[in-house]
Each structure stands twice: as C-alpha cells, then as structure tokens.
Amino acid sequence: MSTEASLKAETPPPPQHVAIIMDGNGRWAKARGLPRVAGHQRGVDALRGVVEAGQEMGIDYLTLYAFSSENWKRPPSEVDDLMGLLRLYLRRELRELHRNGVRIRFIGEWRRLAADIVKLIEDAERTTADNTGLTLVIAVNYGSHSEIVEASRQIAVAVSDGRMSADDIDETTFAAHLHTDGIPDPDLVIRTSGEQRLSNFLLWQACYAELVFMNVLWPDFNKRSLEQAVDEYHRRERRYGATSG
Ligand code: FPP
Numbered sequence: 001m002s003t004e005a006s007l008k009a010e011t012p013p014p015p016q017h018v019a020i021i022m023d024g025n026g027r028w029a030k031a032r033g034l035p036r037v038a039g040h041q042r043g044v045d046a047l048r049g050v051v052e053a054g055q056e057m058g059i060d061y062l063t064l065y066a067f068s069s070e071n072w073k074r075p076p077s078e079v080d081d082l083m084g085l086l087r088l089y090l091r092r093e094l095r096e097l098h099r100n101g102v103r104i105r106f107i108g109e110w111r112r113l114a115a116d117i118v119k120l121i122e123d124a125e126r127t128t129a130d131n132t133g134l135t136l137v138i139a140v141n142y143g144s145h146s147e148i149v150e151a152s153r154q155i156a157v158a159v160s161d162g163r164m165s166a167d168d169i170d171e172t173t174f175a176a177h178l179h180t181d182g183i184p185d186p187d188l189v190i191r192t193s194g195e196q197r198l199s200n201f202l203l204w205q206a207c208y209a210e211l212v213f214m215n216v217l218w219p220d221f222n223k224r225s226l227e228q229a230v231d232e233y234h235r236r237e238r239r240y241g242a243t244s245g
Pocket of ligand 1: 022023024025026027028040041043044047065066067071082085086087089138193218
C-alpha cells in the first residue's frame with residue numbers, strides 16, 4: 001500500500017453532522033476597540049471559511065447557530081446589524097454556495113422575520129433543494145424549548161383531530177415534528193469562546209453528541225480549529241449508553 005493510501009485507510013471518517021454555537025464576536029471586537037458589529041462581520045468571514053472547510057473534510061451536515069430566540073433581547077441596533085448581515089450573506093453568497101453543491105436549510109421561527117428575509121430564505125432553500133453536497137443548516141430565531149413545545153402542540157392537535165392515536169407517539173414521530181425533520185442528529189457540537197453551555201440549541205437532537213468547548217473566539221475560528229475539534233471527537237469513545245467492548 002502506498003503511504004498516501006495507508007494514511008487514508010487510517011484516517012477515521014469525519015463526523016456526519018457538526019453543529020456549532022458561534023460565540024465570542026463581541027469579545028473579539030472589544031479586544032480591538034471596535035464596535036460589536038465588526039465582530040459579527042468577521043464572524044461571517046469565519047462562517048464562510050468553515051463551510052468551505054466542512055466541504056473539504058467531507059462533513060455532510062453543518063448546523064450554525066446564527067440567531068437564537070433569546071437574541072431579540074439585544075439592543076435593537078445590534079439586532080438590525082445581525083439581520084442586515086443575514087440579508088447580505090443570502091444575497092451575495094447564494095450563487096457561490098449553489099455552484100458548490102451546498103444545500104441550504106433553515107431551522108427556527110424564521111418565517112417571523114422581515115418579509116424580505118423570509119423571501120430570501122425561501123429562495124435559498126428552493127434553489128439548493130436538489131443539491132447533493134454539504135447541507136448547511138442555519139438556525140435563525142431558533143430555540144429548542146419552543147421547538148419542542150410546538151412539536152408537542154402539533155401532535156396534541158393531531159391526536160384530538162383523530163389523525164393520530166396517542167399510541168403512535170414515539171421518538172421517531174416526535175422527531176418528525178421538529179424543525180430538523182430529515183436531518184440526522186449532530187455527532188459533534190462545538191461552542192467557541194470558552195463558554196460551556198448549550199443555550200437552548202438542539203437540546204433534543206444533541207442527546208448523544210460529543211460536546212467540544214474551545215477557547216477560540218468565533219471570528220478567529222478556521223479550518224485548523226475545525227480539524228482540532230474533529231480530532232478531539234475522534235479521541236472520544238462513543239458508546240451510546242453501552243459498556244465499552
Ligand atoms: C455570538 O457572539 C454570536 C452571535 C449572537 C451571532 C452569530 C452571528 C454571526 C456569526 C453572523 C451572522 C450570521 C449569518 C448567517 C450571516 P456574541 O455577540 O454573543 O459575542 P460575545 O459573547 O463575545 O459578546
């Protein structure tokens with residue numbers, strides 16, 4: 001076997017689904033005496049790099065927490081800046097993402113955003129729906145608690161209408177009512193900036209995910225950082241509640 005072939009044989013496959021809590025934009029900006037929006041702008045650059053890196057590494061699903069349902073509590077000007085960046089990202093980058101075979105999905109209550117953003121999101125999902133490369137899942141106005149409550153409500157209505165019986169409710173039917181229907185659970189959840197919390201992100205879906213907390217601030221996160229997180233993931237033994245062999 002050639003050295004290259006043997007190296008390839010030794011390299012474990014990448015996690016199928018990596019989800020990232022992109023944290024630390026504000027601190028990155030503050031450390032440089034810049035306004036917070038500058039941190040978010042550099043955060044978009046990091047996001048672009050990570051999508052490319054994910055494709056190169058053969059990751060199938062990459063979920064990024066862009067705006068949580070709690071982020072509305074930020075000053076209106078910062079909310080406007082974040083919405084503006086989302087608009088710009090979708091307007092400027094859809095063509096390139098589509099050319100690279102990226103499929104785009106949004107999770108969260110994104111239909112409640114400004115009408116022009118809703119249109120951009122619908123267009124991005126529709127345009128890329130048949131792509132077979134990396135699936136980029138962007139969480140906007142997302143919160144796990146409300147996602148789980150809404151799934152429960154939909155199931156309760158289906159049972160009371162007689163479309164479903166209470167006996168039909170199991171983990172599979174429940175998961176099918178979440179925003180992530182059709183998306184495999186994340187294998188690896190990364191949070192940057194040294195904070196060690198899930199902050200209402202994929203609480204159902206991350207039940208067996210490896211959690212990797214990194215000290216890097218999001219604008220500084222790059223392909224090497226993603227590789228480090230994946231290396232850490234590979235060092236851990238995933239047992240799904242079973243004993244080790
Ligand atoms: C957390 O940093 C980051 C966010 C709340 C937003 C993440 C958004 C982006 C990377 C850009 C917008 C996304 C798209 C899809 C265009 P923080 O502000 O909480 O940082 P801090 O904790 O240091 O203050």
